[in-house]
Amino acid sequence: MLKFKEVKNHPQVLEFIRQTEISMDALGYTEHGLRHANLVSRRAQMMAKEIGLSKRGQEISAIAGFCHDMGNFLGRSRHHYWGALLFHQIFSTKGGFTSGGEENFSSKELSHIMQAIVNHDKYTMKLTNPISAIVVIADKSDVNRSRVRDLSKNELKTDIHDRVNYAATKSDLKVNRQKKQIILTIKIDRKYVPIMEYFEIFTERMTYCRQAADFLGYKFNLIINNFKLL
Ligand SMILES: [Fe+2]
Numbered sequence: 283m284l285k286f287k288e289v290k291n292h293p294q295v296l297e298f299i300r301q302t303e304i305s306m307d308a309l310g311y312t313e314h315g316l317r318h319a320n321l322v323s324r325r326a327q328m329m330a331k332e333i334g335l336s337k338r339g340q341e342i343s344a345i346a347g348f349c350h351d352m353g354n355f356l357g358r359s360r361h362h363y364w365g366a367l368l369f370h371q372i373f374s375t376k377g378g379f380t381s382g383g384e385e386n387f388s389s390k391e392l393s394h395i396m397q398a399i400v401n402h403d404k405y406t407m408k409l410t411n412p413i414s415a416i417v418v419i420a421d422k423s424d425v426n427r428s429r430v431r432d433l434s435k436n437e438l439k440t441d442i443h444d445r446v447n448y449a450a451t452k453s454d455l456k457v458n459r460q461k462k463q464i465i466l467t468i469k470i471d472r473k474y475v476p477i478m479e480y481f482e483i484f485t486e487r488m489t490y491c492r493q494a495a496d497f498l499g500y501k502f503n504l505i506i507n508n509f510k511l512l
């Protein structure tokens with residue numbers, strides 16, 4: 283069975299993420315490269331562990347988190363589908379077996395990873411497995427200053443996504459298993475945005491996080507500048 287470490291170092295996966303970074307940069311989007319992939323995989327693995335998934339479930343969550351955006355280099359609007367299909371293509375060659383004759387992933391694991399990659403940006407889809415729910419929260423919780431590439435003041439004035447990401451100086455995700463809470467804490471520098479602007483663009487994402495947490499049997503809490511908003 284393949285491990286996260288092997289997927290993470292696969293030359294095609296790495297190149298697709300590199301190309302995604304270049305494509306997103308050309309489109310003027312926030313950062314979607316290795317930093318984002320690493321952070322989402324770390325948060326996915328942490329959540330899987332905290333909510334009590336098996337060791338293998340934790341690996342699968344990290345893998346889905348790492349690969350969720352790698353389809354962006356083939357086009358933004360359907361990147362979730364491209365990503366899932368690319369994942370299948372990369373890891374199902376030779377019938378999905380390693381050179382030693384071992385299976386890369388079980389069919390169920392493969393289906394869950396593919397679903398998680400599609401689900402992360404398909405808000406109309408019903409969640410049907412915990413890996414998908416975990417990747418949604420890990421992905422949507424990445425709001426951070428370091429995702430803004432063009433730091434010119436003009437760009438910050440005109441692009442609300444850049445402005446909100448730039449204003450977020452800290453974001454932290456925690457799971458409280460006893461209280462059944464998944465808590466996202468964000469610090470927003472109000473010099474750059476009023477908190478209402480955050481909601482203008484993140485309401486949909488936070489609603490999706492709430493649905494994902496519900497699926498896991500948890501409550502989603504959002505704390506901004508020490509105020510509990512959800
Ligand atoms: Fe995405």
Ligand SMILES: [Fe+2]
Binds near residue numbers: 350351
């Ligand atoms: Fe993402």
